[in-house]
Amino acid sequence: MTPMKGLTKMSVQRVSTAEHVRDHITTLILNGDLKPGTPLRENAIATTLGVSRNTVREAVLLLGQSRLIRHEMHHGSIVAEPTKDALINLYDARRGLEVGAVSLPADAEITAGIKSALDDLERAAEGGDDREIVAKDLAFHAATVRSFRSERIDAFYAQLAVELSFFLNALAASRLDYAEDETFLDEHRRIYEAIASEDRAGAARFVQEHIDETIRRLRARLDAVEG
Amino acid sequence: MTPMKGLTKMSVQRVSTAEHVRDHITTLILNGDLKPGTPLRENAIATTLGVSRNTVREAVLLLGQSRLIRHEMHHGSIVAEPTKDALINLYDARRGLEVGAVSLPADAEITAGIKSALDDLERAAEGGDDREIVAKDLAFHAATVRSFRSERIDAFYAQLAVELSFFLNALAASRLDYAEDETFLDEHRRIYEAIASEDRAGAARFVQEHIDETIRRLRARLDAVEG
Protein backbone atom coordinates (compact mmCIF):
# COMPACT_ATOMS: atom_id res chain seq x y z
CA MET A 1 0.00 0.00 0.00
CA THR A 2 1.09 3.55 -0.59
CA PRO A 3 1.33 5.36 2.74
CA MET A 4 -1.34 7.97 3.33
CA LYS A 5 -0.27 11.55 3.15
CA GLY A 6 -0.97 14.12 5.81
CA LEU A 7 -1.45 11.51 8.51
CA THR A 8 0.99 11.79 11.36
CA LYS A 9 2.05 8.59 13.02
CA MET A 10 0.44 7.86 16.36
CA SER A 11 1.49 5.31 18.92
CA VAL A 12 -1.40 3.26 20.18
CA GLN A 13 -1.68 2.42 23.84
CA ARG A 14 -0.41 -1.14 23.87
CA VAL A 15 1.00 -1.41 27.38
CA SER A 16 1.28 -4.88 28.75
CA THR A 17 0.30 -5.76 32.29
CA ALA A 18 3.89 -6.61 33.05
CA GLU A 19 4.98 -3.13 32.04
CA HIS A 20 2.33 -1.62 34.26
CA VAL A 21 3.56 -3.65 37.18
CA ARG A 22 7.14 -2.70 36.39
CA ASP A 23 6.27 0.99 36.34
CA HIS A 24 4.33 0.64 39.57
CA ILE A 25 7.25 -1.01 41.36
CA THR A 26 9.65 1.54 39.90
CA THR A 27 7.54 4.33 41.32
CA LEU A 28 7.42 2.68 44.71
CA ILE A 29 11.19 2.32 44.74
CA LEU A 30 11.87 5.88 43.63
CA ASN A 31 9.38 7.21 46.18
CA GLY A 32 11.12 5.34 48.92
CA ASP A 33 8.05 3.24 49.71
CA LEU A 34 10.20 0.20 49.03
CA LYS A 35 13.41 0.68 50.90
CA PRO A 36 16.79 -0.68 49.82
CA GLY A 37 17.19 -4.32 50.73
CA THR A 38 13.47 -5.07 50.60
CA PRO A 39 12.88 -8.40 48.88
CA LEU A 40 10.41 -8.43 46.00
CA ARG A 41 8.45 -11.60 46.73
CA GLU A 42 6.75 -12.77 43.57
CA ASN A 43 3.78 -14.35 45.28
CA ALA A 44 3.15 -11.43 47.57
CA ILE A 45 3.25 -8.92 44.72
CA ALA A 46 1.07 -11.15 42.55
CA THR A 47 -1.71 -11.51 45.09
CA THR A 48 -1.48 -7.88 46.15
CA LEU A 49 -1.78 -6.50 42.64
CA GLY A 50 -4.19 -9.18 41.48
CA VAL A 51 -2.00 -10.49 38.69
CA SER A 52 -0.36 -13.84 38.16
CA ARG A 53 3.07 -14.76 39.39
CA ASN A 54 4.34 -15.12 35.83
CA THR A 55 3.38 -11.56 35.07
CA VAL A 56 5.22 -10.37 38.15
CA ARG A 57 8.25 -12.33 37.05
CA GLU A 58 8.13 -10.59 33.69
CA ALA A 59 7.79 -7.22 35.40
CA VAL A 60 10.79 -7.89 37.61
CA LEU A 61 12.77 -9.05 34.59
CA LEU A 62 11.94 -5.80 32.85
CA LEU A 63 12.90 -3.87 35.96
CA GLY A 64 16.22 -5.66 35.92
CA GLN A 65 17.23 -3.47 32.99
CA SER A 66 17.63 -0.61 35.41
CA ARG A 67 19.94 -1.06 38.33
CA LEU A 68 17.26 -0.31 40.86
CA ILE A 69 17.07 -3.97 41.84
CA ARG A 70 19.57 -6.75 42.29
CA HIS A 71 18.79 -10.32 41.39
CA GLU A 72 20.32 -13.53 42.64
CA MET A 73 19.55 -17.00 41.44
CA HIS A 74 17.08 -18.79 43.70
CA HIS A 75 16.92 -15.77 45.96
CA GLY A 76 14.88 -13.47 43.82
CA SER A 77 15.26 -9.73 43.58
CA ILE A 78 15.72 -7.08 46.22
CA VAL A 79 15.65 -3.31 46.03
CA ALA A 80 19.21 -2.21 45.33
CA GLU A 81 21.22 -0.91 48.23
CA PRO A 82 23.22 2.25 47.60
CA THR A 83 26.80 1.07 47.83
CA LYS A 84 29.62 3.52 48.08
CA ASP A 85 31.23 1.84 45.08
CA ALA A 86 28.10 2.07 42.99
CA LEU A 87 27.69 5.73 43.82
CA ILE A 88 31.31 6.46 42.92
CA ASN A 89 30.82 4.56 39.67
CA LEU A 90 27.80 6.67 38.93
CA TYR A 91 29.66 9.90 39.54
CA ASP A 92 32.64 8.69 37.53
CA ALA A 93 30.31 8.21 34.60
CA ARG A 94 28.70 11.59 35.17
CA ARG A 95 32.01 13.37 35.39
CA GLY A 96 33.31 11.67 32.29
CA LEU A 97 30.24 12.45 30.24
CA GLU A 98 29.83 16.01 31.41
CA VAL A 99 33.46 16.98 31.17
CA GLY A 100 33.54 15.42 27.73
CA ALA A 101 30.36 17.25 26.79
CA VAL A 102 31.52 20.75 27.68
CA SER A 103 34.80 20.05 25.89
CA LEU A 104 32.85 19.83 22.66
CA PRO A 105 31.70 22.80 20.61
CA ALA A 106 28.14 23.83 21.44
CA ASP A 107 25.92 25.63 18.99
CA ALA A 108 23.47 28.39 19.84
CA GLU A 109 20.54 26.06 20.35
CA ILE A 110 22.31 23.89 22.89
CA THR A 111 23.77 26.87 24.68
CA ALA A 112 20.31 28.40 24.86
CA GLY A 113 19.02 25.16 26.35
CA ILE A 114 21.68 25.30 29.04
CA LYS A 115 20.86 28.93 29.75
CA SER A 116 17.19 28.09 30.05
CA ALA A 117 17.97 25.22 32.42
CA LEU A 118 20.10 27.56 34.50
CA ASP A 119 17.23 30.04 34.75
CA ASP A 120 14.92 27.23 35.86
CA LEU A 121 17.43 26.19 38.47
CA GLU A 122 17.72 29.71 39.84
CA ARG A 123 13.96 30.04 40.09
CA ALA A 124 13.78 26.67 41.84
CA ALA A 125 16.51 27.74 44.26
CA GLU A 126 14.42 30.76 45.22
CA GLY A 127 11.44 28.52 45.81
CA GLY A 128 13.37 26.30 48.16
CA ASP A 129 11.63 23.02 47.33
CA ASP A 130 14.36 20.41 47.62
CA ARG A 131 12.96 17.93 45.15
CA GLU A 132 12.42 20.68 42.63
CA ILE A 133 15.95 21.92 43.05
CA VAL A 134 17.36 18.43 42.59
CA ALA A 135 15.27 17.97 39.46
CA LYS A 136 16.38 21.28 37.97
CA ASP A 137 19.97 20.63 38.91
CA LEU A 138 19.91 17.32 37.06
CA ALA A 139 18.13 19.01 34.15
CA PHE A 140 20.92 21.58 33.91
CA HIS A 141 23.56 18.90 33.68
CA ALA A 142 21.46 16.94 31.20
CA ALA A 143 21.33 20.09 29.07
CA THR A 144 25.11 20.22 28.94
CA VAL A 145 25.23 16.56 27.89
CA ARG A 146 23.12 17.42 24.87
CA SER A 147 26.31 18.80 23.35
CA PHE A 148 27.04 15.26 22.28
CA ARG A 149 24.09 15.57 19.87
CA SER A 150 23.15 11.98 20.42
CA GLU A 151 19.80 10.61 21.53
CA ARG A 152 21.50 7.47 22.71
CA ILE A 153 23.84 9.33 25.00
CA ASP A 154 20.99 11.47 26.29
CA ALA A 155 19.07 8.30 27.09
CA PHE A 156 22.08 6.83 28.83
CA TYR A 157 22.50 9.96 30.89
CA ALA A 158 18.81 9.95 31.78
CA GLN A 159 19.24 6.44 33.09
CA LEU A 160 22.13 7.57 35.25
CA ALA A 161 20.02 10.44 36.50
CA VAL A 162 17.25 8.10 37.60
CA GLU A 163 19.67 5.96 39.55
CA LEU A 164 21.27 9.03 41.00
CA SER A 165 18.03 10.49 42.29
CA PHE A 166 17.23 7.12 43.82
CA PHE A 167 20.58 6.95 45.54
CA LEU A 168 20.44 10.48 46.84
CA ASN A 169 16.92 9.95 48.01
CA ALA A 170 17.84 6.72 49.76
CA LEU A 171 20.73 8.43 51.47
CA ALA A 172 18.61 11.45 52.29
CA ALA A 173 21.62 13.37 51.10
CA SER A 174 19.86 15.73 48.77
CA ARG A 175 19.17 18.33 51.41
CA LEU A 176 22.75 18.39 52.48
CA ASP A 177 23.90 18.96 48.96
CA TYR A 178 21.79 21.87 48.07
CA ALA A 179 20.67 23.68 51.17
CA GLU A 180 23.95 24.04 52.99
CA ASP A 181 26.04 25.07 50.07
CA GLU A 182 26.04 28.77 49.30
CA THR A 183 28.29 28.43 46.27
CA PHE A 184 25.90 25.99 44.62
CA LEU A 185 24.36 28.42 42.17
CA ASP A 186 27.62 30.19 41.48
CA GLU A 187 29.23 26.96 40.37
CA HIS A 188 26.51 26.43 37.81
CA ARG A 189 26.63 30.01 36.59
CA ARG A 190 30.36 29.73 36.18
CA ILE A 191 29.97 26.62 34.08
CA TYR A 192 27.36 28.20 31.88
CA GLU A 193 29.37 31.33 31.31
CA ALA A 194 32.43 29.37 30.32
CA ILE A 195 30.32 27.46 27.80
CA ALA A 196 28.68 30.62 26.48
CA SER A 197 32.07 32.27 25.97
CA GLU A 198 33.37 29.10 24.29
CA ASP A 199 36.02 28.66 26.94
CA ARG A 200 35.92 24.90 26.71
CA ALA A 201 38.98 24.25 28.80
CA GLY A 202 37.57 26.42 31.56
CA ALA A 203 34.16 24.80 31.38
CA ALA A 204 35.76 21.38 31.58
CA ARG A 205 37.74 22.43 34.63
CA PHE A 206 34.70 23.92 36.36
CA VAL A 207 32.58 20.85 35.74
CA GLN A 208 35.37 18.62 36.95
CA GLU A 209 35.74 20.64 40.13
CA HIS A 210 32.01 20.80 40.68
CA ILE A 211 31.59 17.05 40.47
CA ASP A 212 34.75 16.24 42.37
CA GLU A 213 33.52 18.47 45.14
CA THR A 214 30.16 16.73 45.17
CA ILE A 215 31.84 13.33 45.31
CA ARG A 216 34.05 14.48 48.15
CA ARG A 217 31.05 15.65 50.15
CA LEU A 218 29.12 12.45 49.49
CA ARG A 219 32.07 10.29 50.38
CA ALA A 220 32.48 12.10 53.66
CA ARG A 221 28.83 11.69 54.40
CA LEU A 222 28.92 7.99 53.57
CA ASP A 223 31.95 7.44 55.75
CA ALA A 224 30.12 9.15 58.57
CA VAL A 225 27.07 6.96 58.10
CA GLU A 226 28.88 3.67 57.61
CA GLY A 227 31.89 4.11 59.85
CA MET B 1 32.39 -17.12 59.90
CA THR B 2 36.05 -16.50 59.41
CA PRO B 3 36.90 -16.77 55.73
CA MET B 4 39.07 -19.69 54.74
CA LYS B 5 42.61 -18.95 53.75
CA GLY B 6 44.22 -20.06 50.53
CA LEU B 7 40.90 -20.55 48.78
CA THR B 8 40.35 -18.38 45.76
CA LYS B 9 36.83 -17.26 45.06
CA MET B 10 34.95 -19.14 42.36
CA SER B 11 31.70 -18.22 40.71
CA VAL B 12 29.24 -21.06 40.76
CA GLN B 13 27.17 -21.88 37.71
CA ARG B 14 24.00 -19.90 38.47
CA VAL B 15 22.85 -19.34 34.92
CA SER B 16 19.14 -19.67 34.34
CA THR B 17 17.71 -21.51 31.37
CA ALA B 18 16.26 -18.26 30.12
CA GLU B 19 19.70 -16.68 30.06
CA HIS B 20 21.04 -19.64 28.14
CA VAL B 21 18.29 -19.28 25.59
CA ARG B 22 18.91 -15.55 25.37
CA ASP B 23 22.60 -16.09 24.72
CA HIS B 24 21.83 -18.72 22.14
CA ILE B 25 19.47 -16.45 20.24
CA THR B 26 21.92 -13.57 20.53
CA THR B 27 24.62 -15.70 18.95
CA LEU B 28 22.30 -16.73 16.16
CA ILE B 29 21.46 -13.12 15.44
CA LEU B 30 25.06 -11.91 15.52
CA ASN B 31 26.13 -14.79 13.29
CA GLY B 32 23.50 -13.88 10.78
CA ASP B 33 21.70 -17.21 11.14
CA LEU B 34 18.62 -15.24 12.06
CA LYS B 35 18.26 -12.51 9.52
CA PRO B 36 16.73 -9.10 10.18
CA GLY B 37 12.96 -9.24 10.10
CA THR B 38 12.75 -12.88 11.14
CA PRO B 39 9.97 -13.33 13.69
CA LEU B 40 10.86 -15.08 16.94
CA ARG B 41 7.92 -17.44 17.37
CA GLU B 42 7.65 -18.45 20.97
CA ASN B 43 6.19 -21.89 20.35
CA ALA B 44 8.66 -22.76 17.64
CA ILE B 45 11.64 -21.78 19.75
CA ALA B 46 10.24 -23.57 22.78
CA THR B 47 9.72 -26.89 21.05
CA THR B 48 12.96 -26.63 19.12
CA LEU B 49 15.08 -25.98 22.20
CA GLY B 50 13.07 -28.26 24.43
CA VAL B 51 12.11 -25.60 26.95
CA SER B 52 8.77 -24.16 27.94
CA ARG B 53 7.13 -21.23 26.25
CA ASN B 54 7.39 -19.16 29.42
CA THR B 55 11.13 -19.63 29.50
CA VAL B 56 11.35 -18.47 25.92
CA ARG B 57 9.29 -15.42 26.81
CA GLU B 58 11.70 -14.61 29.59
CA ALA B 59 14.65 -15.07 27.25
CA VAL B 60 13.13 -12.72 24.70
CA LEU B 61 12.39 -10.20 27.42
CA LEU B 62 16.01 -10.34 28.49
CA LEU B 63 17.09 -9.96 24.89
CA GLY B 64 14.93 -6.88 24.66
CA GLN B 65 17.51 -5.02 26.72
CA SER B 66 19.73 -4.97 23.70
CA ARG B 67 18.37 -3.44 20.55
CA LEU B 68 18.92 -6.56 18.52
CA ILE B 69 15.20 -7.29 18.47
CA ARG B 70 12.08 -5.18 18.18
CA HIS B 71 8.92 -6.04 20.05
CA GLU B 72 5.35 -5.09 19.35
CA MET B 73 2.35 -5.90 21.45
CA HIS B 74 0.44 -8.91 20.13
CA HIS B 75 2.93 -9.27 17.33
CA GLY B 76 5.86 -10.64 19.24
CA SER B 77 9.49 -9.93 18.53
CA ILE B 78 11.42 -9.85 15.30
CA VAL B 79 15.12 -9.57 14.63
CA ALA B 80 15.87 -5.87 14.33
CA GLU B 81 16.27 -4.46 10.87
CA PRO B 82 19.20 -2.11 10.32
CA THR B 83 17.55 1.22 9.66
CA LYS B 84 19.49 4.09 8.27
CA ASP B 85 18.28 6.20 11.18
CA ALA B 86 19.36 3.67 13.76
CA LEU B 87 22.78 3.39 12.21
CA ILE B 88 23.19 7.16 12.15
CA ASN B 89 22.09 7.28 15.78
CA LEU B 90 24.69 4.70 16.61
CA TYR B 91 27.44 6.63 14.91
CA ASP B 92 26.30 9.88 16.48
CA ALA B 93 26.75 8.26 19.86
CA ARG B 94 30.12 6.84 18.88
CA ARG B 95 31.36 10.12 17.57
CA GLY B 96 30.20 12.02 20.62
CA LEU B 97 31.72 9.54 23.01
CA GLU B 98 35.00 9.15 21.21
CA VAL B 99 35.55 12.82 20.46
CA GLY B 100 34.74 13.55 24.07
CA ALA B 101 37.12 10.84 25.20
CA VAL B 102 40.15 12.06 23.32
CA SER B 103 39.43 15.58 24.51
CA LEU B 104 40.16 14.41 28.03
CA PRO B 105 43.62 14.02 29.50
CA ALA B 106 44.89 10.45 29.22
CA ASP B 107 47.47 9.02 31.60
CA ALA B 108 50.28 6.67 30.67
CA GLU B 109 48.29 3.52 31.32
CA ILE B 110 45.43 4.48 29.05
CA THR B 111 47.75 5.74 26.35
CA ALA B 112 49.64 2.46 26.54
CA GLY B 113 46.36 0.59 26.14
CA ILE B 114 45.60 2.57 23.00
CA LYS B 115 49.07 1.92 21.65
CA SER B 116 48.68 -1.78 22.31
CA ALA B 117 45.29 -1.81 20.57
CA LEU B 118 46.85 -0.03 17.61
CA ASP B 119 49.58 -2.67 17.38
CA ASP B 120 46.94 -5.41 17.46
CA LEU B 121 45.07 -3.65 14.70
CA GLU B 122 48.16 -3.39 12.52
CA ARG B 123 48.90 -7.07 12.97
CA ALA B 124 45.32 -7.94 12.11
CA ALA B 125 45.49 -5.75 9.01
CA GLU B 126 48.47 -7.74 7.82
CA GLY B 127 46.58 -10.96 8.38
CA GLY B 128 43.69 -9.78 6.27
CA ASP B 129 40.90 -11.56 8.15
CA ASP B 130 37.97 -9.18 7.93
CA ARG B 131 36.27 -10.20 11.16
CA GLU B 132 39.54 -9.92 13.02
CA ILE B 133 40.17 -6.47 11.61
CA VAL B 134 36.70 -5.31 12.56
CA ALA B 135 37.18 -6.63 16.08
CA LYS B 136 40.55 -4.95 16.51
CA ASP B 137 39.24 -1.73 15.04
CA LEU B 138 36.42 -1.65 17.59
CA ALA B 139 38.91 -2.56 20.32
CA PHE B 140 41.06 0.41 19.39
CA HIS B 141 38.17 2.81 19.68
CA ALA B 142 37.07 1.18 22.92
CA ALA B 143 40.57 1.79 24.24
CA THR B 144 40.23 5.51 23.56
CA VAL B 145 36.90 5.57 25.38
CA ARG B 146 38.63 4.29 28.48
CA SER B 147 39.85 7.85 28.96
CA PHE B 148 36.55 8.51 30.65
CA ARG B 149 37.74 6.22 33.45
CA SER B 150 34.26 4.89 33.96
CA GLU B 151 33.16 1.26 33.89
CA ARG B 152 29.64 2.38 33.14
CA ILE B 153 30.68 4.29 30.06
CA ASP B 154 32.85 1.41 28.92
CA ALA B 155 29.86 -0.92 29.29
CA PHE B 156 27.68 1.50 27.35
CA TYR B 157 30.24 1.68 24.59
CA ALA B 158 30.53 -2.10 24.51
CA GLN B 159 26.79 -2.28 23.98
CA LEU B 160 27.06 0.13 21.08
CA ALA B 161 29.88 -1.99 19.66
CA VAL B 162 27.74 -5.12 19.71
CA GLU B 163 24.95 -3.38 17.86
CA LEU B 164 27.40 -1.91 15.45
CA SER B 165 28.97 -5.22 14.54
CA PHE B 166 25.49 -6.64 14.01
CA PHE B 167 24.53 -3.78 11.74
CA LEU B 168 27.71 -3.92 9.73
CA ASN B 169 27.44 -7.66 9.44
CA ALA B 170 23.82 -7.45 8.34
CA LEU B 171 24.71 -4.88 5.74
CA ALA B 172 27.75 -6.89 4.67
CA ALA B 173 29.46 -3.56 4.77
CA SER B 174 32.48 -4.54 6.78
CA ARG B 175 34.54 -5.61 3.82
CA LEU B 176 33.91 -2.37 2.03
CA ASP B 177 35.06 -0.39 5.03
CA TYR B 178 38.35 -2.01 5.65
CA ALA B 179 39.59 -3.65 2.50
CA GLU B 180 39.16 -0.86 0.02
CA ASP B 181 40.47 1.96 2.14
CA GLU B 182 44.20 2.44 2.02
CA THR B 183 44.20 5.26 4.53
CA PHE B 184 42.49 3.14 7.14
CA LEU B 185 45.55 2.40 9.25
CA ASP B 186 46.98 5.87 8.83
CA GLU B 187 43.87 7.42 10.31
CA HIS B 188 44.25 5.34 13.42
CA ARG B 189 47.95 6.03 13.72
CA ARG B 190 47.28 9.72 13.41
CA ILE B 191 44.73 9.56 16.20
CA TYR B 192 47.08 7.66 18.45
CA GLU B 193 49.97 10.00 17.85
CA ALA B 194 47.87 13.03 18.63
CA ILE B 195 46.81 11.42 21.90
CA ALA B 196 50.35 10.39 22.75
CA SER B 197 51.63 13.91 22.17
CA GLU B 198 48.75 15.32 24.21
CA ASP B 199 47.43 17.26 21.25
CA ARG B 200 43.84 16.89 22.35
CA ALA B 201 42.36 19.31 19.88
CA GLY B 202 44.09 17.49 17.07
CA ALA B 203 43.00 14.09 18.32
CA ALA B 204 39.42 15.31 18.58
CA ARG B 205 39.57 16.63 15.03
CA PHE B 206 41.05 13.41 13.67
CA VAL B 207 38.46 11.25 15.40
CA GLN B 208 35.69 13.49 14.18
CA GLU B 209 36.94 13.28 10.63
CA HIS B 210 37.47 9.54 10.84
CA ILE B 211 33.94 8.88 11.98
CA ASP B 212 32.35 11.45 9.71
CA GLU B 213 34.09 9.80 6.81
CA THR B 214 32.83 6.39 7.89
CA ILE B 215 29.30 7.71 8.18
CA ARG B 216 29.55 9.29 4.76
CA ARG B 217 30.63 6.01 3.22
CA LEU B 218 27.93 4.03 4.98
CA ARG B 219 25.27 6.50 4.02
CA ALA B 220 26.29 6.29 0.40
CA ARG B 221 26.19 2.52 0.54
CA LEU B 222 22.77 2.53 2.18
CA ASP B 223 21.41 4.91 -0.42
CA ALA B 224 22.71 2.62 -3.12
CA VAL B 225 21.05 -0.42 -1.54
CA GLU B 226 17.74 1.21 -0.70
CA GLY B 227 17.39 3.54 -3.62
Add this chain to the structure above:
DNA sequence: CGATGTTGGAACGTACAACAATGTGGGCAA
Protein backbone atom coordinates in the same frame (compact mmCIF):
# COMPACT_ATOMS: atom_id res chain seq x y z
C1' DC C 1 31.07 -27.90 73.14
C1' DG C 2 31.78 -27.51 68.39
C1' DA C 3 31.45 -29.58 63.95
C1' DT C 4 28.58 -32.20 61.09
C1' DG C 5 24.28 -34.56 59.46
C1' DT C 6 19.24 -34.14 58.99
C1' DT C 7 14.90 -32.21 58.20
C1' DG C 8 11.18 -29.07 56.99
C1' DG C 9 9.72 -24.97 54.93
C1' DA C 10 10.04 -20.86 51.97
C1' DA C 11 10.89 -19.08 47.61
C1' DC C 12 12.35 -19.54 43.17
C1' DG C 13 12.95 -21.98 38.41
C1' DT C 14 10.62 -24.45 35.03
C1' DA C 15 7.02 -26.85 32.64
C1' DC C 16 2.42 -27.67 30.88
C1' DA C 17 -2.16 -26.43 29.76
C1' DA C 18 -5.87 -23.46 29.07
C1' DC C 19 -8.28 -19.29 27.97
C1' DA C 20 -8.55 -14.34 26.58
C1' DA C 21 -7.20 -10.63 23.58
C1' DT C 22 -5.65 -9.18 19.39
C1' DG C 23 -4.37 -9.01 14.64
C1' DT C 24 -4.66 -11.40 9.81
C1' DG C 25 -6.53 -12.93 5.89
C1' DG C 26 -10.27 -15.02 3.15
C1' DG C 27 -14.74 -15.09 1.45
C1' DC C 28 -18.90 -12.92 0.28
C1' DA C 29 -22.39 -9.58 -0.55
C1' DA C 30 -23.83 -4.78 -1.48
Add this chain to the structure above:
DNA sequence: TTGCCCACATTGTTGTACGTTCCAACATCG
Protein backbone atom coordinates in the same frame (compact mmCIF):
# COMPACT_ATOMS: atom_id res chain seq x y z
C1' DT D 1 -14.09 -1.11 -3.92
C1' DT D 2 -16.05 -1.25 0.58
C1' DG D 3 -18.01 -3.33 4.57
C1' DC D 4 -18.97 -7.31 7.16
C1' DC D 5 -18.37 -11.82 9.12
C1' DC D 6 -15.70 -15.58 10.46
C1' DA D 7 -12.15 -18.88 11.18
C1' DC D 8 -7.10 -18.98 12.27
C1' DA D 9 -2.61 -17.88 14.23
C1' DT D 10 0.01 -15.83 17.73
C1' DT D 11 0.69 -13.49 21.66
C1' DG D 12 -0.87 -12.10 26.58
C1' DT D 13 -2.20 -13.83 30.92
C1' DT D 14 -3.50 -17.03 34.25
C1' DG D 15 -3.45 -21.28 37.07
C1' DT D 16 -1.32 -25.26 38.63
C1' DA D 17 2.15 -28.50 39.58
C1' DC D 18 6.71 -30.14 40.65
C1' DG D 19 11.67 -30.02 41.17
C1' DT D 20 15.64 -27.30 42.97
C1' DT D 21 18.03 -24.41 45.96
C1' DC D 22 18.77 -22.20 50.03
C1' DC D 23 18.14 -21.30 54.90
C1' DA D 24 17.35 -22.10 59.60
C1' DA D 25 16.45 -24.99 63.27
C1' DC D 26 17.24 -29.12 65.33
C1' DA D 27 19.51 -33.57 66.10
C1' DT D 28 23.71 -36.20 66.35
C1' DC D 29 28.30 -37.47 67.33
C1' DG D 30 33.04 -37.26 68.64
